[in-house]
Amino acid sequence: MTKKKTGFNFWERNRLSNGYLLQKRVMKVAISIIRAILLFGLCFLILQPVLNKISVSFMEERDLYDPIVVSIPRHFTIENYTISANPEIMDYTVSLRNSFIVSLTIAILQIAMCTLVGYGFARFKFPFKKFWFAMVILIIVIPPQTISSSLYLHFRFFDIFGIIEAINGEALNLRSSFIPYYLISAGCMGLKNGLYIYMVRQYFRNIPVDLEEAAYIDGCGTLKTFVRIMLPQAKPIITSCFLFAFVWQWTDSFYAKLFFQSVKLVSTQLSKIVASLSVFIARVQGGGSAQPATITLARSNQILSTGTLMIVFPVIFLYLFCQRQFVESIASTGIKM
């Protein structure tokens, strides 16, 4: 159709434009080829460690020392997965369940609180608002490690103005329980909570105030307006903050080491996987657990890769299905300073 309309083919049009059309076309193709090579290389760079881990995790141990085997296993096995999931090494089913429960509850608590606070910052005028918002920025900037030493002591000898000591006779040791972390999350001081507050606030500020004003005029209270009118509109940002909170909590080792030592979580189990592997092998070989067996570096890394894959897999699964929520919410908040 179009050909008939113009009446010229590509070369004729090219001649009419003094070679400009061809030049333009060649440039376009060249740019897209260069771009494709560049992006393919960079994507491969990012994906390569994951692919490498996958191939290593399906190899038998002798394949590791076989110079011919590079990435495709010669002796295919799923033994590494069963070893890693063993109750004495990662205790995968138990720690997976624990991690899931902890991450889910923590994420829900953190996001509920951060949404409240973010809304408060976005919509209300109150004295010292600038000061408190500066404090939000401060908690984004302070690494939690800075205060970890005193946080540790704080919960080792936990007390609220000496009340507990008066009743119990001594301060509570809350360190090995996970109550402190729920308290911290309820106070918006958990992992990256300042960032969530900031993102939620940005989002609420972009919503026009008309709806709320209409609700106020119709006699709706502040809390009711927030729950009925604003929350449904903020669904995208809440979902994405929730996903971030869940994923970052899932892989977090800092707070896990500080507060969840009595509970098996995938992140803490993974960080000591090599040590537990050598103890396990020593026990199986009958050498007694007093002397950990020496395992080769390649073997321990193979188990480490398998373990990493096993804890990353649920997260990747989640990401593939919800990548829109992950990526687009950040774009939609319109972060500005």
Added chain:
Amino acid sequence: MKKQKKLAGLEKRKSISGYIFIAPFILGFLLFMFKPMIDSLIMSFQDVQLSSNGSTRVFIGLDNYHSALRVDPDFTRLLTEEFIRLVVYTLAIIVFSFFISLILNQEFKGRSAVRVVFFLPVILSSGVILGLESNNQYMDTLKQTVEANVEGVSVSVAVESILKTMDIGGAVFDKVFEVIDNIYDVAMASGMQIIIFLSGLQTISSSMYEAASIDGCTKWESLWKITFPMISSLFLVNWIYTIVDFCMRSDNQVISKIQTVMTSKLQYGPASAMSWLYFLFIIVFVGITSFFISKVVYYND
């Protein structure tokens, strides 16, 4: 008169409900941030001994700071090393993510798939996984054998040796080549920044570029005259985000040094002193650099 009083009442009510909304944050901040911070500041001037029924603390003045800076064999070295790494990598990450977001802003097939891949590190390189990745010796040995086999073939090595023989070089070039060799780390750390830049690029209306190109502006010129000013505020955001992110990474050597001093040697005083030194260092750096960056930021509105 009456009307004014009523307005004041509404304002008061609004400010009270505002405070109710942010009450969790204020409580949490006072209990879990302010108190530990003051506590750790005090501890940094004290000798802290743990016992079963509490802790004994003796005021020892600046001794902890003195021991961190002058006695401890590693701390100052690690601090300067991390600082240099911070500057180099933050610059590299900003440049890299800006470049990638420019590419991803163009129209081509499979754009969303590429975006998914570039954002993947935000999920994958967090928490415990990053720490494991960095001490993955197997990968290091593998890398070394690969490098040994392809020596001279690698483009960056070849270019580096050409420049060396031409007597162009020095510390800056070494750093640039170090970054190029570690492009993996840079790519892994710039997922969030790419998305932030991309969101900024998408808000620039295409009519600006059209007007510029009609007036004879080349692509290169419009990059500097339109794109740069329009998203310059995002450079500030990304700069701060990258620094903060860098400080919180679990492979940060200063942080792990502080952690070992605290958890395995149980020296709470020196650990607090070190973390305060580190914190002040970073705050001063962020403050000075963002002051200079905000000087050149252009605000459209």
